[in-house]
Amino acid sequence: MSRRMLVVRNPRxxxxxxxxxxxxxxxxxxxxxxxxxxxxxxxxxxxxxxxAEEGANYDCIVAFGGDGTLNEVINGLMRLPExxxxxxxxxxxTNDFAAxxxxxxxxxxxxxxxxxxxxxxLDVGQFCEERYFSYVASFGSFTKASYSAPQDAKxxxxxAAYLLEGLRSLSDIHPSHLRIQxxxxxxEGDFIFGAVSNALSVGGMVKFDSAQVDLTDGLFEILMIxxxxxxxxxxxxxxxxxxHHYGESDLILYLKAAEITVESDEPIPWTVDGEMxxxxxxxxxxxxxxxxxxxxxxxxxxx
Numbered sequence: 035m036s037r038r039m040l041v042v043r044n045p046r047x048x049x050x051x052x053x054x055x056x057x058x059x060x061x062x063x064x065x066x067x068x069x070x071x072x073x074x075x076x077x078x079x080x081x082x083x084x085x086a087e088e089g090a091n092y093d094c095i096v097a098f099g100g101d102g103t104l105n106e107v108i109n110g111l112m113r114l115p116e117x118x119x120x121x122x123x124x125x126x127x128t129n130d131f132a133a134x135x136x137x138x139x140x141x142x143x144x145x146x147x148x149x150x151x152x153x154x155x156l157d158v159g160q161f162c163e164e165r166y167f168s169y170v171a172s173f174g175s176f177t178k179a180s181y182s183a184p185q186d187a188k189x190x191x192x193x194a195a196y197l198l199e200g201l202r203s204l205s206d207i208h209p210s211h212l213r214i215q216x217x218x219x220x221x222e223g224d225f226i227f228g229a230v231s232n233a234l235s236v237g238g239m240v241k242f243d244s245a246q247v248d249l250t251d252g253l254f255e256i257l258m259i260x261x262x263x264x265x266x267x268x269x270x271x272x273x274x275x276x277x278h279h280y281g282e283s284d285l286i287l288y289l290k291a292a293e294i295t296v297e298s299d300e301p302i303p304w305t306v307d308g309e310m311x312x313x314x315x316x317x318x319x320x321x322x323x324x325x326x327x328x329x330x331x332x333x334x335x336x337x
Contacts, residue, residue, distance in 0.1 A: 173210075209225060225259060
């Protein structure tokens with residue numbers, strides 16, 4: 035009996051060039067021994083809906099789009115009792131998660147990985163019991179830039195669009211007083227940014243040492259930036275971020291944990307994989323250890 039594959043495509047993700055290569059990438063997949071079905075999403079949340087409703091009927095589900103498209107597909111998969119293997123053909127603006135997996139930026143090569151790659155049992159984040167994420171849940175300064183930057187601007191300018199939108203919001207930066215619970219300890223203080231991630235890079239602004247990140251270990255990399263009291267503090271934060279000296283900084287909280295709860299005096303907005311995640315005064319983020327299988331290049335394969 036032939037295997038079945040569902041390709042979920044976001045027709046608006048990424049650049050004009052990447053969308054033009056969709057037919058080439060699809061050509062690679064259509065030559066396989068899969069019976070292939072293609073679904074083009076119509077609106078936000080459509081990918082989650084189609085995967086949750088139809089995903090059980092397929093052996094493999096492929097997300098063609100950006101990190102937001104992948105996020106929706108994963109949210110659909112997590113609603114299935116038995117989850118088919120996941121493929122990812124990145125065609126978005128930043129593609130943080132794809133880079134961490136070693137997936138090629140070339141959609142044709144990424145399509146070949148869907149057919150020839152090895153399955154990795156991947157951790158998935160759960161945000162406030164309702165939402166799942168592939169690589170990050172974040173709050174604070176610059177996080178709203180990822181979902182407020184217009185899609186057309188992202189397509190045209192790429193990562194520069196996020197920076198431009200972030201600069202527009204500098205005047206809005208203010209600290210949140212937080213109580214953070216993780217690993218049996220509670221930390222309290224004023225913070226301007228936080229990221230709970232399972233990735234090597236977050237938005238191009240936060241990068242982690244590849245030797246310290248394991249996408250399958252059941253632990254998040256958690257980074258929280260304290261509120262700078264003066265210009266010298268701000269300069270030190272920028273230096274520590276640029277040099278990735280997170281653990282050595284007294285202005286940056288860096289730790290690993292399987293679960294974290296963040297409580298604030300006032301509701302704060304969160305983003306989940308670069309999309310609006312909601313506003314809450316109490317966020318519980320939990321690691322779902324090795325919850326899905328995703329196809330990645332074999333160890334000796336160079337994307």
